Amino acid sequence: MTDKTLFITGASSGIGAATARAAVAAGWNVGLFARSKDKLAALAAELGDAALALPGDAGDLASQTAALDQLADRFGGVHAAFANAGTGLSAAGTDAGDPGEWERLVRLNILGVLWTAKAAMPHLKKTKGHLLLTGSAAGRRHIKGSVYGASKWFVHGYGGNLAEEMRDFGGRCTVIAPGMVDTPFFDEAKPDKLKPEDVADAVLYALNADARANVQEVFLMPVN
Numbered sequence: 001m002t003d004k005t006l007f008i009t010g011a012s013s014g015i016g017a018a019t020a021r022a023a024v025a026a027g028w029n030v031g032l033f034a035r036s037k038d039k040l041a042a043l044a045a046e047l048g049d050a051a052l053a054l055p056g057d058a059g060d061l062a063s064q065t066a067a068l069d070q071l072a073d074r075f076g077g078v079h080a081a082f083a084n085a086g087t088g089l090s091a092a093g094t095d096a097g098d099p100g101e102w103e104r105l106v107r108l109n110i111l112g113v114l115w116t117a118k119a120a121m122p123h124l125k126k127t128k129g130h131l132l133l134t135g136s137a138a139g140r141r142h143i144k145g146s147v148y149g150a151s152k153w154f155v156h157g158y159g160g161n162l163a164e165e166m167r168d169f170g171g172r173c174t175v176i177a178p179g180m181v182d183t184p185f186f187d188e189a190k191p192d193k194l195k196p197e198d199v200a201d202a203v204l205y206a207l208n209a210d211a212r213a214n215v216q217e218v219f220l221m222p223v224n
Contacts, residue, residue, distance in 0.1 A: 004127075005029040005075040006207075007068055009058045009116055010085030012039035014183035015134065018196035019082060019203050024050045026204055031071035031078070033058065034085070058085035058112040064119040078123035080130040080207060083116035086151075093145030102147055109151035117162060128170035128211075132203055133159045135177040137221060156217075163216050172214040174206040179221035193222040 006023050010016040012034035020030045024047045032040050033054045040053040052074050056063035072078050086109045091098050113133055120131060139152025159175035166173050178199050182190040202218040209215050 003027060003029070004079035005031065005071060005077060007031040007033065007071055007078055007081040007116075007120060009033045009064070009083055009112065010134075012036040012043065015178075015181065015196045015199045016082070016084045017043055018200040019084070020047060020051065022197070022200040022204050023207075024048075026208075028080075029075045031067065031074075033064070033067050058083075058115065059107040061115040061118060064115045068119045068123055072123055077127050078120065078129065079127045080132065081116055081120035081124065082132040082134070082203060083113045084132075084134045085112050086134060089148050094147070095145075097145075097147055105148065105151055109148070110154050113155055113158065117158075124166070124171050125169050130172045130174070130207060131162060131166065132174045132176055132206060133162075134199075135159065135175040135217070137177060137179040137219070140177060140219065160216065163214060167214070170211075172206075172209075174203075174215050175217045176202050176206070177217055177219045178202070192224045194220065 006028050008016050008020055011020055011032035020032055023030050029050045031052050031054050032044055033056055034040055035057055037055045040055055044051040044053040052071055054067040056067050068078060087105055089101050133155050135155045136152040138149035139156045143149045156175055159173055163173040178194055180190055180193040182193050183196055202220055206215040206218055
């Protein structure tokens with residue numbers, strides 16, 4: 001039992017919710033951050049006193065800052081933050097792409113990650129803490145015209161840069177990079193692909209590494 005506290009964005013379903021369950025089972029307190037108040041409340045009720053529902057918009061720095069401050073006040077500090085919130089696009093490529101969708105994607109997949117890092121950093125400096133970012137297999141290879149993939153290339157590059165920055169105070173940064181995961185991210189179920197619990201296990205693996213070891217990336221793919 002670690003009695004540490006983890007902040008999770010995009011916590012209401014999928015990878016975020018699975019990570020919250022795994023973290024609480026491993027002895028962590030969790031701050032559940034997402035826009036869906038009802039889903040957060042239900043998950044917090046399921047997880048009990050170790051969980052705090054923190055409704056908010058990951059695309060807003062002030063919202064994340066306030067949530068992290070509230071979480072630190074509740075549990076005495078924040079030891080890790082998982083920038084997991086993200087979105088995809090309905091139209092692929094550049095020529096067929098929707099600029100309005102691009103703007104929403106950049107606000108969440110890029111600025112949302114920056115806001116988590118910015119808001120969490122003062123807390124993580126105090127605890128020599130750990131920042132985790134949800135990357136993707138799409139951020140490790142070129143996909144024809146993929147704006148979504150480019151947003152994940154940002155996550156992978158920024159994650160490496162953050163690892164170097166956080167090294168200065170004994171902190172760690174990990175990019176969790178899954179291939180296709182069977183989550184509500186997709187309109188149709190993907191039963192033969194990774195499950196959210198597989199990604200949650202990767203998060204816990206990185207968190208549980210000895211303090212001398214920074215697991216900078218976990219790359220996992222479905223067998224099929």
